[in-house]
Amino acid sequence: MKDSMKEQKQGLHEDFYFTKHGFEKADWHDHAPSPQHFQPAYLSTPEFQKNGYHCEELKDGFYWVTSGGYDAAFFVTDEGVIAIDAPPILGENMLAAIESVTDKPIVKVVYSHWHSDHIGAASMYPEGVEIIAHEITRELLTRFPDKLRPVPTLTFEDKYVIEFGGKKLELTYKGANHCPGNIFIYAPVPKVLVKIDIVSPGSCAFMHCDASENISGWVEAHDQILEFDFDFLIGGHITRWGTRQDVITSREYFHDMLAFADEALMQWSTPNGAGIFFAANPVDQYSVGTVNWINSMVNYVTEKMLSKVTSNGQKWEERLAGVTTNTKYHAYTIVESTRTERTHKGYQKRGTGGSDYFI
Numbered sequence: 001m002k003d004s005m006k007e008q009k010q011g012l013h014e015d016f017y018f019t020k021h022g023f024e025k026a027d028w029h030d031h032a033p034s035p036q037h038f039q040p041a042y043l044s045t046p047e048f049q050k051n052g053y054h055c056e057e058l059k060d061g062f063y064w065v066t067s068g069g070y071d072a073a074f075f076v077t078d079e080g081v082i083a084i085d086a087p088p089i090l091g092e093n094m095l096a097a098i099e100s101v102t103d104k105p106i107v108k109v110v111y112s113h114w115h116s117d118h119i120g121a122a123s124m125y126p127e128g129v130e131i132i133a134h135e136i137t138r139e140l141l142t143r144f145p146d147k148l149r150p151v152p153t154l155t156f157e158d159k160y161v162i163e164f165g166g167k168k169l170e171l172t173y174k175g176a177n178h179c180p181g182n183i184f185i186y187a188p189v190p191k192v193l194v195k196i197d198i199v200s201p202g203s204c205a206f207m208h209c210d211a212s213e214n215i216s217g218w219v220e221a222h223d224q225i226l227e228f229d230f231d232f233l234i235g236g237h238i239t240r241w242g243t244r245q246d247v248i249t250s251r252e253y254f255h256d257m258l259a260f261a262d263e264a265l266m267q268w269s270t271p272n273g274a275g276i277f278f279a280a281n282p283v284d285q286y287s288v289g290t291v292n293w294i295n296s297m298v299n300y301v302t303e304k305m306l307s308k309v310t311s312n313g314q315k316w317e318e319r320l321a322g323v324t325t326n327t328k329y330h331a332y333t334i335v336e337s338t339r340t341e342r343t344h345k346g347y348q349k350r351g352t353g354g355s356d357y358f359i
């Protein structure tokens, strides 16, 4: 690229950081450094820098593969390899990782869920390979075809057990959470659980509860993960695999947020509390008024979360990575999901109505 073009392109990108009606550019000086436990040693090894991935045997032939941002996994059995997911950012590094530890063929593939960022390289797997997923995943990939994400060849509704080559893998579905069709993948002998896009070990998760659809289901999935007897959690992101404690910590962060969201709704979203909405000119209430009303609640929850001294005496930013940048996005999602998915604590009564319910 010519230098002048490069400058123009950079200039264009820079401009978008400062648009009047958009988001502000984040500056790392303004944000808490990620806790030490979020920065595993492999990230700074020459092998990782050179290869662009890290592969580690967790136990008994179960391997974790990471790009440093995205996770996948594979299980080596006596009769071949079972691959789990295929994030495009790992792409054929996934094949390289498998080939680095075994010369056995890939005979089965499991999709955790239908999202492209986790299975968008699945077409790289051998033609004719068995692809196992939830039936909703097949429905979605049939409805929205993508040649990079072959349609599953074997699907299930509640539970499916793979017993193959002397190894066992239990697949279960417990309802929609991050998205419909997102399954639990459990290997009971090495005690490894793969549950993608719920808990990002060591982090407060990607924005908006990891861009999830069913937030009540997403929060509940923390408890469902803890029902499994596991020593290793592969969460899909970000820098490392997780433990039970990581799940408990993430659950505490979101439970705190749910409690503050309730407080915010009782203050700003009751008939008496929504004054900031009505403060705008009547004609602007559904634009300016709505933004000020919702943002008041989101800002309340964000400030409460960032200033709270938590159960172990530390603030959230000391316990989890991404807290000072991402909390406001989670707060937005949690406030809105509380309004739409949880009890409204009452409703308008005939006549004079009430004032202690939220909208």
Ligand SMILES: [Zn+2]
Binding pocket: 113, 115, 118, 178, 197
């Ligand atoms: Zn996803």
